[in-house]
Amino acid sequence: RSGAVHIELVTHSREQSERVSAEGLRLLTKSSESGQQDIRVRPFVIAEEELISSPDSLPAPDWIFLMVKQTAVTERLARTIADQMKPETRLLCFQNGIGHTDILAQCIPENRLWLAVTTEGALRHHSVCVEHTGSGETWIGPLINDASQDRHLEKNLQKMFQDAGFSVSLSNKITSKVWNKLLMNSVINPLTAILQVPNGMLLQLPAAQGLMRALYEEGLELAARLEIELAEDLWEQLLKVCERTAANQSSMLQDIRARRLTELDSITGGLLAQAKQAGLTLPTHHTVYQLVRSIEQQWGKNIGKAGDPL
Numbered sequence: 001r002s003g004a005v006h007i008e009l010v011t012h013s014r015e016q017s018e019r020v021s022a023e024g025l026r027l028l029t030k031s032s033e034s035g036q037q038d039i040r041v042r043p044f045v046i047a048e049e050e051l052i053s054s055p056d057s058l059p060a061p062d063w064i065f066l067m068v069k070q071t072a073v074t075e076r077l078a079r080t081i082a083d084q085m086k087p088e089t090r091l092l093c094f095q096n097g098i099g100h101t102d103i104l105a106q107c108i109p110e111n112r113l114w115l116a117v118t119t120e121g122a123l124r125h126h127s128v129c130v131e132h133t134g135s136g137e138t139w140i141g142p143l144i145n146d147a148s149q150d151r152h153l154e155k156n157l158q159k160m161f162q163d164a165g166f167s168v169s170l171s172n173k174i175t176s177k178v179w180n181k182l183l184m185n186s187v188i189n190p191l192t193a194i195l196q197v198p199n200g201m202l203l204q205l206p207a208a209q210g211l212m213r214a215l216y217e218e219g220l221e222l223a224a225r226l227e228i229e230l231a232e233d234l235w236e237q238l239l240k241v242c243e244r245t246a247a248n249q250s251s252m253l254q255d256i257r258a259r260r261l262t263e264l265d266s267i268t269g270g271l272l273a274q275a276k277q278a279g280l281t282l283p284t285h286h287t288v289y290q291l292v293r294s295i296e297q298q299w300g301k302n303i304g305k306a307g308d309p310l
């Protein structure tokens, strides 16, 4: 969208940035007002390696949106991002799961980290084509609540998203939102990946429902131990997500089918790491962790990692 907002896209590969420069990005989207739309956008684009070799090639931004998988969040990436930040720059992280902020905080002060939890759906078809697969809600909030922070940037950001047609709320309890989603992902994602079924099928299998409940209860116990507030109707919300996305393959199942690394270490593994610190055991999560890891290891991935995440 034009107007006062200037957006720059940083790609992983030079090949992708060259294609986006030459062809633009194709966005497939559907809305009740305009029906199916096939939109071509031409963002300013640069590859990560160009940014590393000349870190001053872009003007320092107000916001950086981090939209990579958890598996791509490394200390090296954190350093690259830190080199792009000026004192007012904030980093907004869109990842499912937990753990990435610990890596990012090695190079970026925690009071500059913001989290986004979104139920928007996006699917990359290829390097210059992405589909908006479903509209949802997005919550944004700071990792730490620092009363001295000037929050005007956050309000401007919310307006920018709203002007672009997204439903965005600001939250002072973003950790609760993160954990609500984390618990849902920790139930749906590994089970759909192990059973190789779409989300809705979990509701048709009584034995799977028993497993879902066991995973959920263990997650609840951990959140209570860590004094993290969760939605009171989280179980009902979880069942609704399975219903609403009945025909969809979870992101973990998609990763397994494409033989990519999954976000297991940040979802189930994230819970297990927190549980260990809190002196709790989560036996059902531990078992599904070992099962998903065993699937990855069948293709030679994550071979160095034992079945025990810790």
Ligand SMILES: NC(=O)C1=CN([C@@H]2O[C@H](COP(=O)(O)OP(=O)(O)OC[C@H]3O[C@@H](n4cnc5c(N)ncnc54)[C@H](OP(=O)(O)O)[C@@H]3O)[C@@H](O)[C@H]2O)C=CC1
Pocket: 010, 011, 012, 013, 048, 067, 068, 069, 070, 072, 077, 094, 095, 096, 097, 118, 119, 120, 121, 122, 123, 124, 251, 263
């Ligand atoms: N898709 C969705 O509907 C939702 C996703 N999320 C979360 O958002 C995160 C991203 O998911 P999603 O968009 O689906 O993932 P995708 O894998 O589709 O997209 C991530 C993109 O990040 C690129 N990338 C990786 N490393 C770098 C880097 N160092 N510099 C620049 N680009 C890089 C990848 O490029 P390449 O492939 O070339 O490495 C890829 O194009 C995940 O944590 C997911 O759980 C949350 C809610 C909904």
Ligand SMILES: CC(C)(CO)C(=O)C(=O)O
Pocket: 096, 184, 185, 188, 189, 199, 241, 245, 248, 249, 250, 251, 252
């Ligand atoms: C909510 C759910 C399970 C929807 O598929 C998801 O976030 C994912 O697939 O990662």
